[in-house]
Each structure stands twice: as C-alpha cells, then as structure tokens.
Amino acid sequence: MILFKILGMATMFFITGCSQTNKQTTLNNTNGEPVVISGSFKQIESARDSLRIYFGGIVSGNRKLQVLDTMIYSDSNGRFSFTSSKISENQRITIAFYRKRNSSGRYYNAFRDYLVSPGDTIKVQVDRRGDKATYDFSGSSNPFFELQCHLDFQANSQFDRFKEHYGHTLYNLEIHKRFGITQQWGDSILNHQLQYLKEFKPKLPSKMYATIKAEVIGDNYYKYRNYWSLKNSSLTDQDRKVLMAMVDDTFQSLIKENEVANSWKSVKYLSLLPIGKLILEHPNDRDFEFDKIYTKNFSALCDFWKNELDGRLQEMLFIFNLQNPKVTDTNGFEACLYTGYTLIKSPDLKKIMQQWYGRKVRGAQAYNFKLQDTLGNMVRLEDFKGKVVYLEVWFTGCGACRVLAKQVDQKVYPKFKDNKDMVFISISMDKNRNQWLKSVASEHYGLKEHVHLYTNGQGMKHPFIKYYGIQGGPTTMIIDKHGKMFSVTPPKIGKSKELIALLEEALAK
Structure with a gap:
C-alpha cells in the first residue's frame, strides 16, 4: 500500500x-x-x-x-x-x-x-x-493512477511556489523579459516532471505514456506560457519580436508530441495559444485580445486551426471550442460551425458533430415542436411557416433571461411588431405550470404580444430541449420562413442593433 x-x-x-x-x-x-x-x-x-x-x-x-x-x-x-x-x-x-x-x-x-x-x-x-x-x-492499478496524482500535485505546488517567490515583482520588468523568466521557471519544472514520468515508461502502455506526457506539457504551458493575456497597449516593438518567436516555438514544440490530440490539456492550451499570436499580429486592434475575440473575432481562431493544423488534432480543436459558452460572435460561430461540420471526418467526432451541431447549422431543418400555449392550445412550429421566428428559451428566476427579454421588448420588437412575416416566441423550461403563467403575466420574460409556450413541466427533459442540447437560458435561435435554422447564436445582451440587422437579413431571404 x-x-x-x-x-x-x-x-x-x-x-x-x-x-x-x-x-x-x-x-x-x-x-x-x-x-x-x-x-x-x-x-x-x-x-x-x-x-x-x-x-x-x-x-x-x-x-x-x-x-x-x-x-x-x-x-x-x-x-x-x-x-x-x-x-x-x-x-x-x-x-x-x-x-x-x-x-x-x-x-x-x-x-x-x-x-x-x-x-x-x-x-x-x-x-x-x-x-x-x-x-x-x-x-492492482494503483501505480499509474498514483503517478498522475503525483504529477498533478507536483505541478500545482510548484506553481504556488513560483507565485510566492516572484509575487508582483515580475510586473516591473519589460514584458518579454517577464515571460522569459516565467517560461524558464516552467521549463525547469517540466524537465523534472518528464524525467520522473520517464521512469514509468517501461511499465506503461505506449499510448498511455504519450498521452500523459502530452497532458504534463499542456498543463505546464498553460501555467507558464499564457500569451493570450497580452495587451496590445503595453507592448513595445521589442516585446512583439521576442514574444512572437516564443509563441511560434511553443506551438511547434507541442504539436510534434505524439497523442497531443488525445490530451485535453494540450487541446485546451492550443485553443488559447493562437490568441497570443493574433494579438501580436494586430498591434492596433483590441478586438483580437482575449476579452474581445470570442465576441467579435471567433472566426480568426477557427481560421488558425483550419490553416495551421490538420488531422485529429484539428478536429478536436473544433469540437472542443464549438461548445465554448464564451463564444457570442454570431457570424464567427456559425462560420466556424459550418467549417467544422464539413471538415471533421473521424467517425466518432463526425457523429458528435452530426448529433449536436449538425442540427444547428444554417439550413438544417428545425425541430417541429408541439407545445402548449397559455390557453392550453397545442402550437407547432409548422404553424408559422412563411414567417421568420425569433425564439427564446428561458426559465423563471433566470436573471440573464429577464435582461435579454427587456432588451428585445424595448429595442427589437418595436421594429417588427407590425410585420406580419415576423413572430416572437418564448419557450419556458419551468416545471410548475402556475409559476410559468405567473411569470408570463408579469411580462418580465416577454411581452404579452409574444407567443408563450410551455414544455409541460418536463424542463430539460423535453424532446425539443434535448434535441438542441439546451443546458440553460437564455438560449435563442432564429428560424427562417421555410422552417430551417437561420441562426443558432443570435446576438444577445448589449447587441440590439446586430440582432435587428440579422432579423432583417432573415426576412429578406
């Protein structure tokens, strides 16, 4: 023992x-x-x-x-x-x-x-x-499980030691020097970990050894090479030159590892590393920085994975990032979704794309729901054929749902209220019918002029909710006049103008 x-x-x-x-x-x-x-x-x-x-x-x-x-x-x-x-x-x-x-x-x-x-x-x-x-x-299998536990603990404790040792003193240095010292410390820890792991190589299946190695490297790079945190306003020309070389070297060193595609830590890191490269390549554009890229330039990340990688690793990056809740760039997400849907060939990943994302690409047939309205009448999606449908899924107590509903009601709905080719539908995941009716009456989750539908107390277990893999609210989508998906990620809070423009585009089709 x-x-x-x-x-x-x-x-x-x-x-x-x-x-x-x-x-x-x-x-x-x-x-x-x-x-x-x-x-x-x-x-x-x-x-x-x-x-x-x-x-x-x-x-x-x-x-x-x-x-x-x-x-x-x-x-x-x-x-x-x-x-x-x-x-x-x-x-x-x-x-x-x-x-x-x-x-x-x-x-x-x-x-x-x-x-x-x-x-x-x-x-x-x-x-x-x-x-x-x-x-x-x-x-019987303790040694390999304990090995991973030891590597995990060692990485976390050394990272804590690094932060205690340097504190905020690194922030007084030029940025490229700060990253150089951080990377040097990380490399020393990584070398020690890989030497320890190497002792187990004769006992481990080759694929497991290579995967654990890729995990260790990915985790280390995530801690000590976080180039996505760069801010353009703080960088000098010398910083850019040195850091670009460091980013390129990091990228090449990681992608050559065997089983990197099966290491979630490496995939996670390669999801973020290109942000650093994009920041350095666009010195005067804040829209490529970490806090903006998921809302304005997600397609730039997808282009990087598409152009710089191939095979299973490329496919994993698309799968991993298409389920990122931070992505609110409507056009970028839908372009990336279409690229991933057409690019992924591996049978297991293709199945996931078809099951979870193929239903959401523009042009896919929308789910023909059959739901109850406030009067108990059954309403189907096909009842709205010939109309553009803006649909929001919500539940009572969802603060973001209330904020979005208020924005739509005050800034978006007035633009289309007299358009007979446009309908606004709200679908509640509430489990209590009386609670749902009370919330509808309050108009906190949509005006009374909207079509209010109920999932009959089934919530997340309702077939419509399960079909799209909806995990919470507010979840929105736009369905075109032919009952097909037009947008699965319409602009949300703070993007009324963009949402209006997208609805007008759908109406023009």
Missing part, C-alpha cells in the same frame, strides 16, 4: 446543471472490462460523504461529449464503490469528493481527467479528519 499525501488541493469544484443521483447511465460499449473505483472516508463526525464522477467522453465533464455523470454516496460505514460499463480502450475519469458538514457542503476536485484502462481496480481511502486531505492508494 502506497501512502500519498495531497496537501493544499482546496480547489473549488463548481457544478452546474442538474444530475440524477444514484442513477448510472452506461456508455455504449459491451466489450472489454469495467473500471472499479472503491474505498472509504475516514472522518470524525457522522456525515454522508459522496463523490461526483465523470467517466469517459472526449472532454471529461462535458455531457454533450458522451460523458457519464453520476453521484455515488458512501454507506453508513463510509464505504463507496463505482463500477463503470465495460471499456475496450483507455478512458478518462474525474472524481470530485463532496464533504457535507452541518448545513454546508463543498466539492474538492482531487482527481481530474485521469486516464484509466480496461480492468483497472483502484482503491482509495480519503481521510478528511483534518483541514487537509490525505489519500491512501492501493489496488
């Missing part, structure tokens, strides 16, 4: 959305062997601890991308157990421990996106009796 203490991992694990506790869905795989995670909680006071487990998928934790999401509770003796469906190749697992004391609770994200293999049996004792967590591993 190997004792491995993890100190200082008090990272908050913020959970969004709803899940069914104690209900395990299975991955579609009937061959191979399952992965078994078991263990117990050591504690002083009596409490029911639990684990949130994400298993499998392209990007762990994203339910759109074929991930099992389940909650496992410990029994009265603090024991817990999880058995996956059978798998025939390596999968990822995230284990987030939940500690409930009195009326409060907290997730601790201890093991995130670790690789496991068919037949792995891992046992872990979680000691929560103090303020710090101690994990005691055993089991």
Whole structure:
C-alpha cells in the first residue's frame, strides 16, 4: 500500500446543471472490462460523504461529449464503490469528493481527467479528519493512477511556489523579459516532471505514456506560457519580436508530441495559444485580445486551426471550442460551425458533430415542436411557416433571461411588431405550470404580444430541449420562413442593433 499525501488541493469544484443521483447511465460499449473505483472516508463526525464522477467522453465533464455523470454516496460505514460499463480502450475519469458538514457542503476536485484502462481496480481511502486531505492508494492499478496524482500535485505546488517567490515583482520588468523568466521557471519544472514520468515508461502502455506526457506539457504551458493575456497597449516593438518567436516555438514544440490530440490539456492550451499570436499580429486592434475575440473575432481562431493544423488534432480543436459558452460572435460561430461540420471526418467526432451541431447549422431543418400555449392550445412550429421566428428559451428566476427579454421588448420588437412575416416566441423550461403563467403575466420574460409556450413541466427533459442540447437560458435561435435554422447564436445582451440587422437579413431571404 502506497501512502500519498495531497496537501493544499482546496480547489473549488463548481457544478452546474442538474444530475440524477444514484442513477448510472452506461456508455455504449459491451466489450472489454469495467473500471472499479472503491474505498472509504475516514472522518470524525457522522456525515454522508459522496463523490461526483465523470467517466469517459472526449472532454471529461462535458455531457454533450458522451460523458457519464453520476453521484455515488458512501454507506453508513463510509464505504463507496463505482463500477463503470465495460471499456475496450483507455478512458478518462474525474472524481470530485463532496464533504457535507452541518448545513454546508463543498466539492474538492482531487482527481481530474485521469486516464484509466480496461480492468483497472483502484482503491482509495480519503481521510478528511483534518483541514487537509490525505489519500491512501492501493489496488492492482494503483501505480499509474498514483503517478498522475503525483504529477498533478507536483505541478500545482510548484506553481504556488513560483507565485510566492516572484509575487508582483515580475510586473516591473519589460514584458518579454517577464515571460522569459516565467517560461524558464516552467521549463525547469517540466524537465523534472518528464524525467520522473520517464521512469514509468517501461511499465506503461505506449499510448498511455504519450498521452500523459502530452497532458504534463499542456498543463505546464498553460501555467507558464499564457500569451493570450497580452495587451496590445503595453507592448513595445521589442516585446512583439521576442514574444512572437516564443509563441511560434511553443506551438511547434507541442504539436510534434505524439497523442497531443488525445490530451485535453494540450487541446485546451492550443485553443488559447493562437490568441497570443493574433494579438501580436494586430498591434492596433483590441478586438483580437482575449476579452474581445470570442465576441467579435471567433472566426480568426477557427481560421488558425483550419490553416495551421490538420488531422485529429484539428478536429478536436473544433469540437472542443464549438461548445465554448464564451463564444457570442454570431457570424464567427456559425462560420466556424459550418467549417467544422464539413471538415471533421473521424467517425466518432463526425457523429458528435452530426448529433449536436449538425442540427444547428444554417439550413438544417428545425425541430417541429408541439407545445402548449397559455390557453392550453397545442402550437407547432409548422404553424408559422412563411414567417421568420425569433425564439427564446428561458426559465423563471433566470436573471440573464429577464435582461435579454427587456432588451428585445424595448429595442427589437418595436421594429417588427407590425410585420406580419415576423413572430416572437418564448419557450419556458419551468416545471410548475402556475409559476410559468405567473411569470408570463408579469411580462418580465416577454411581452404579452409574444407567443408563450410551455414544455409541460418536463424542463430539460423535453424532446425539443434535448434535441438542441439546451443546458440553460437564455438560449435563442432564429428560424427562417421555410422552417430551417437561420441562426443558432443570435446576438444577445448589449447587441440590439446586430440582432435587428440579422432579423432583417432573415426576412429578406
């Protein structure tokens, strides 16, 4: 039995959305062997601890991308157990421990996106009796799981040490020198980690070794080479020259790694690295900086992935970024969506594109919903054939839904209220019909002149909601006169003029 203490991992694990506790869905795989995670909680006071487990998928934790999401509770003796469906190749697992004391609770994200293999049996004792967590591993597959845990802890503790050592003193240096020192520190940590990992190379399957190596490099670069944080107004010509060389060197060093496409940390980093390059290439344009590119120039990122990469890595970058909630650049997103939809060829990724995104590309047949209005009449999308439909999905208590509704009602709707070829529809995910009717009557979520429809208490389980993978509100879309998708990401809050222009474009078709 190997004792491995993890100190200082008090990272908050913020959970969004709803899940069914104690209900395990299975991955579609009937061959191979399952992965078994078991263990117990050591504690002083009596409490029911639990684990949130994400298993499998392209990007762990994203339910759109074929991930099992389940909650496992410990029994009265603090024991817990999880058995996956059978798998025939390596999968990822995230284990987030939940500690409930009195009326409060907290997730601790201890093991995130670790690789496991068919037949792995891992046992872990979680000691929560103090303020710090101690994990005691055993089991047939423990060494490889513990290896990832060790690399994780080492990376995080050294990064904390770096911040303590330098504090804010780096900000007194020229920017390229600041990045040079940061990268030098990161490289020393990376070399040490790769040497430690190399000791396990004879024992690890070659693909797992290469993937873990790519994970270590991607995580290190994310911490010490964050070029996307650059600000054009602060850069000198010398900064640009030196930093551009550093960005290019970083890009080339990472993409040559085997299995980089199967490393979510490397894919995440390569999603951000081009922002730094675009900043340096556009010295007088703030619209390429991090806080603007997702709202104004998302297509520039997609062009980079399309032109500079190929194969599975290129496909993974499109899959990963098309589900980025930060993207509100309507034209950029839809151009990127179309590019990804036509470019991706790998069968597993193509299936995801067709299932989740193929339904959203411009020209795709829209879902012909059948929903109840406030009078109990059934309303179908086909009832509005010949009209452009602006549709908003919302729920009571959604603050952003109220803000958007107010903006649309005051600045957008008046432009089209007399146009017989235009209709505004709101669809509520409320589970309580009386609550929905009360919210409709308040006009906080849309004027009474709009068509108000109800998902009959099914909320996110309604077929229409599930068809588009809607995870919350406000979710909006525009459907053209022929019942086909025109825009799946219409401009939202603060973009009334852009929304008006897009609706006028749809009406002109």
